[in-house]
Amino acid sequence: MGRIRVLALGATAVTRRELREALAGEEFELLAVVGAHPAALLRVEAARPDVVVVEQGITGPPWSRTVQELAAAATAGAVLAVVGRGADAPRSGAEALSAGAVDWLTREEPAEFAVSLAARVRECARRTRALASTAVRRAPSLEPSSECAPKIRAARTGRPACVAIGVSTGGPNALAALLPTLPEDFPLPILIVQHMPPVFTHNLASSLQSTCRVRVREAVDGDVLEPGLALLAPGDHHMALARRADGVRVVLHQGPQENFCRPAVDVMMRSVAEAFGGDVLAVILTGMGQDGLLGVQQLRALGAQVLVQDESSSVVWGMPGAVARAGLADAVLPLPEIAPEILRRVSPQRLAKGA
Numbered sequence: 001m002g003r004i005r006v007l008a009l010g011a012t013a014v015t016r017r018e019l020r021e022a023l024a025g026e027e028f029e030l031l032a033v034v035g036a037h038p039a040a041l042l043r044v045e046a047a048r049p050d051v052v053v054v055e056q057g058i059t060g061p062p063w064s065r066t067v068q069e070l071a072a073a074a075t076a077g078a079v080l081a082v083v084g085r086g087a088d089a090p091r092s093g094a095e096a097l098s099a100g101a102v103d104w105l106t107r108e109e110p111a112e113f114a115v116s117l118a119a120r121v122r123e124c125a126r127r128t129r130a131l132a133s134t135a136v137r138r139a140p141s142l143e144p145s146s147e148c149a150p151k152i153r154a155a156r157t158g159r160p161a162c163v164a165i166g167v168s169t170g171g172p173n174a175l176a177a178l179l180p181t182l183p184e185d186f187p188l189p190i191l192i193v194q195h196m197p198p199v200f201t202h203n204l205a206s207s208l209q210s211t212c213r214v215r216v217r218e219a220v221d222g223d224v225l226e227p228g229l230a231l232l233a234p235g236d237h238h239m240a241l242a243r244r245a246d247g248v249r250v251v252l253h254q255g256p257q258e259n260f261c262r263p264a265v266d267v268m269m270r271s272v273a274e275a276f277g278g279d280v281l282a283v284i285l286t287g288m289g290q291d292g293l294l295g296v297q298q299l300r301a302l303g304a305q306v307l308v309q310d311e312s313s314s315v316v317w318g319m320p321g322a323v324a325r326a327g328l329a330d331a332v333l334p335l336p337e338i339a340p341e342i343l344r345r346v347s348p349q350r351l352a353k354g355a
Contacts, residue, residue: 168313269295
């Protein structure tokens with residue numbers, strides 16, 4: 001796939017030396033190794049690397065903000081975070097994922113660190129390049145509108161029966177801003193696919209539950225959809241639906257990755273279309289790639305409503321941008337305006353009464 005262009009940020013002279021040694025192979029083109037956040041931002045924007053490696057503790061803003069700004073600058077690449085060993089490593093890794101990193105690893109002994117880092121950089125580059133090439137191949141078939149105008153579609157069949165949310169890079173922060181604004185008596189079930197590894201989805205669901213009035217938890221195979229219950233797909237499992245005599249239930253499985261992801265938004269959206277037809281409100285938030293595009297296309301053809309996050313409030317405008325450019329969105333909105341719009345579409349009586 002050609003040499004992998006890498007820009008690295010190390011917190012100490014020792015780490016910067018280890019980064020150079022780990023990325024000295026012929027497959028890598030090491031653009032720069034720097035130790036300060038401001039200098040790195042300028043270089044990332046100018047050089048457009050495939051992967052930005054950033055170690056926790058570099059000079060600059062707090063950790064999560066550092067990762068967020070690098071992810072926003074690395075529009076054509078991915079951010080890989082390096083955190084210290086110890087009990088705080090999972091928390092620091094989770095912060096990096098929430099802020100827009102696509103993966104993280106802990107500092108190890110120099111030999112082990114070099115092997116782990118090279119492998120993770122390869123995987124990040126493979127995924128981002130594959131997503132980019134997929135977008136190039138698929139975009140023409142969707143006849144995107146230059147003005148992101150919605151396409152003609154089937155008539156809606158009534159109030160949505162379900163809200164389906166797809167999100168990736170920068171998603172934990174987006175969900176933490178959106179879900180707590182929904183009321184306790186929210187009238188519909190909510191399904192969420194967030195690209196995240198196992199364990200982290202459980203932690204994310206627990207964190208969201210502590211701040212939300214709707215119930216939030218990681219989905220379990222066989223769950224029945226209920227109003228006011230938000231189910232988050234567990235890491236490494238696709239989340240689908242099955243309509244049975246006692247209601248619509250969740251089906252978790254480990255089928256092949258789609259869009260290089262498991263869980264995949266497209267898998268959920270297709271299944272939601274099969275279970276509810278066009279009676280769905282689909283929401284696509286910040287994320288790299290275009291997972292969810294084909295599923296939303298299927299839903300939209302059935303008459304579903306579609307909201308997407310706008311570019312200015314997204315960490316990465318890949319997933320929502322793909323849906324918007326294809327003309328599939330009813331509205332392209334800043335993140336703070338999405339929850340009110342959801343309420344307007346699913347519970348107009350509530351807004352009319354000022355509730």
